[in-house]
Amino acid sequence: MKSLQHSLLFLVFIAATLFSCKTENKKVVKTAAIEFKKEGTLTIRKGNKDSVLTKINIEIAETEYETQTGLMYREGMATNEGMLFIFPDVRMHSFYMKNTLFPLDIIYIDENLKIASFEENAKPLDETSLSSIVPVKYVLEVNAGLAEKWILEVGDTIEFTKL
Numbered sequence: 463m464k465s466l467q468h469s470l471l472f473l474v475f476i477a478a479t480l481f482s483c484k485t486e487n488k489k490v491v492k493t494a495a496i497e498f499k500k501e502g503t504l505t506i507r508k509g510n511k512d513s514v515l516t517k518i519n520i521e522i523a524e525t526e527y528e529t530q531t532g533l534m535y536r537e538g539m540a541t542n543e544g545m546l547f548i549f550p551d552v553r554m555h556s557f558y559m560k561n562t563l564f565p566l567d568i569i570y571i572d573e574n575l576k577i578a579s580f581e582e583n584a585k586p587l588d589e590t591s592l593s594s595i596v597p598v599k600y601v602l603e604v605n606a607g608l609a610e611k612w613i614l615e616v617g618d619t620i621e622f623t624k625l
Contacts, residue, residue, distance in 0.1 A: 463566065464614060473600050474574075479501050479573075485606035496535060496536045498519075498539055498540070498543050499521050500520070500622040500625065501521050501522045501624060501625055502520045502546070502622055503517060503518070503622065503623055504517070504518050504519075504520045504544065504546060504591065504620055504621070505517045505620065505621050505622070506518075506577075506612060506614070506618055506619070506620050507618060507619045507620070507621070508615075508618055509566065509615075509617055509618060510619060513614045515613070515614070516542050516544060516608075516612050517542075518542050518604070519544075520543070520544050520546045520602075520622060521543070521544075521545045521546070521618060522548060523545055523546070523547045523548070524548045529547050531552065532545060532547070532557075532562070532602070532603065533562055533564075533566070533572075533603055534562050534564065535561055535563070536562075536564075537564070537624065538563070538564045538605075539604075539605055541605060543604075544602050544603060544604040545602070545603045546601075546602050546622060547597075547600060547603070548599070548600055549599055549601075551598045551599070552572070552573045552590060552598065552599045553597045553598075554593055554596075554597055554598075555570070555592055555594050555598055555601060556591045557581075557584075557591075557593075557596070557601065557603075558588065558589050558590060558591055558592060559585060559586055559587060559588040559589070559592075560587065560588075560589045561587070562584075563584055563587070564589065564605070564606075565583050565584060565585060565586055565605070565607075566583075566584045566606055567580060567581065567582050567583065567584070567603070567604050567605070567606050567607070567608055567609040567610075568573075568580060568581040568584055568592055568603055569600060569601065569602040569603075569604070569609065569614070569624060570596075570600075570601055571598055571599065571600035571601065572596065572597070572599060573598075573599040574615055575600070575619050575621060576616075576618070576619050576620075577614065577615070577616055577617065577618045577619070577620070578594060578595065578596050578598050579594055579595040579596065579598075579616060580609050580614060580616075582607075582609050582610065583606045583607070584606070595613055599621075602620070608614065609621055
């Protein structure tokens, strides 16, 4: 009788152990990298002159989802790429680097397509608010260090075309 009780207890113990422990490993879901999608070109000129500082390919963020997400979750961009945010209104706009994995220069542009201010070397994953100094309609994000390389200044102008 004791042998039967021990056997039953042993079986209950084994069953409890088997059913109470997770045997499956957690599954890691890997999503595809978000690729740059060329939707236009943008030229930056020195002041109002014909002197071209640079020409880049741009991805355009216009919808609420696109402007909220921006370059988040991306691993980087090529040197000749940027994201142009086009807002429906002219006002103070703020950006932060939450979920942005690489440093950026953030260039604030007024409704007349003149550079109003810029923030250099915004740090990845930082949630500090980076605001335009004056009301703007456009914002251009490019790889960190390009504003310095281009010798960008307030008053320089941009022009862009959509594909």
